Amino acid sequence: MSLGALRPSPLVEQATEHLREQITGGEWAVGTKLPGETTLAKSLGVGRSTVREALRALAGAGLVQARQGAGVFVTATEPKEGWSTQLRQAAITDVYEVRMLVEVEAAQLAAQRRTDDDVTALHEALAGRRDAAKAGDAEYVEADIALHQALVAAAHNPVLTGLFTEFVPVLEQRLLDLVELLNLRSDHPNYGDEGHTALVDAVVQGDAEAAGRALRDELRRTLALLHSL
Structure with a gap:
């Protein structure tokens, strides 16, 4: 043949x-x-x-x-489902629970390992999130995820970075759905700014416990909203 x-x-x-x-x-x-x-x-x-x-x-x-x-x-004529496929098909609440495990650990590591370049990137990402509050929901969600990507990058663990990268496409669409469905930004265009500010401050100050707590609290609030749908 x-x-x-x-x-x-x-x-x-x-x-x-x-x-x-x-x-x-x-x-x-x-x-x-x-x-x-x-x-x-x-x-x-x-x-x-x-x-x-x-x-x-x-x-x-x-x-x-x-x-x-x-x-x-x-051994088979159909490929097994990959991680990306499983994520796309999973319930967003399940995805968020796993995200918490990954990203809270990343936040704690970031507080211990952040460099001057990481600090600059985090401050720029936080400023970008605030600027995006003046824009539409899609731009705002994109800026929010960019901040979290900067946080994970500051952990300097390529496996954590790879895992979070897999989450991004699912998170971006589902978070946009959440913001639009619950109209979260109608009264607060920069929804969640206080929690994200506390997170960045904790990482910059090298306080791993505070960084983990700030992010865990922020993600739990979002998870509670997801459960309410």
Whole structure:
């Protein structure tokens, strides 16, 4: 079977997608042993290392499994749901509970690890949030999330940063829905400014306990509003 040579770049992504299509399209049934790396490399017009990386990606999606000394076998014809998919489908209250666990820890670490550049970024983000209070709900929510992103970045933990980045698309849409549905900014255009100011102040002063408490209180208030919907 010829899979067709691929364009030069990006090779790994193309090889992964090409093999994925063969599996999900039923070319190889569950339990089927895939051709060897050399054969796949020749069919795809790429090197064995590219095929190896593609197979690892497919294994991560739950489509194939390598068996020591036996080869690589198809284990499913539909990829398992990724973290991003689960987040998009989850209830916003569940997302918020997990966000609290992640971001409160990030706030405490930020208070211990913030640099001068982090302090500047936090002050600028807080000012940006206040400026956005004069704008529409979408701009305001975007500025709010930008402040929280600056906070997480100040923790200097790439895993925490990666986790929060996964939350952002879901949070942005759901928070916008919340603000609009409850008309939160009708009386207070800069809703939550006091709590966010206390949070930034605590991080800047290096008070981890106060930073965690300020953020936990802020997120709990929002979670209570979400539960009221």
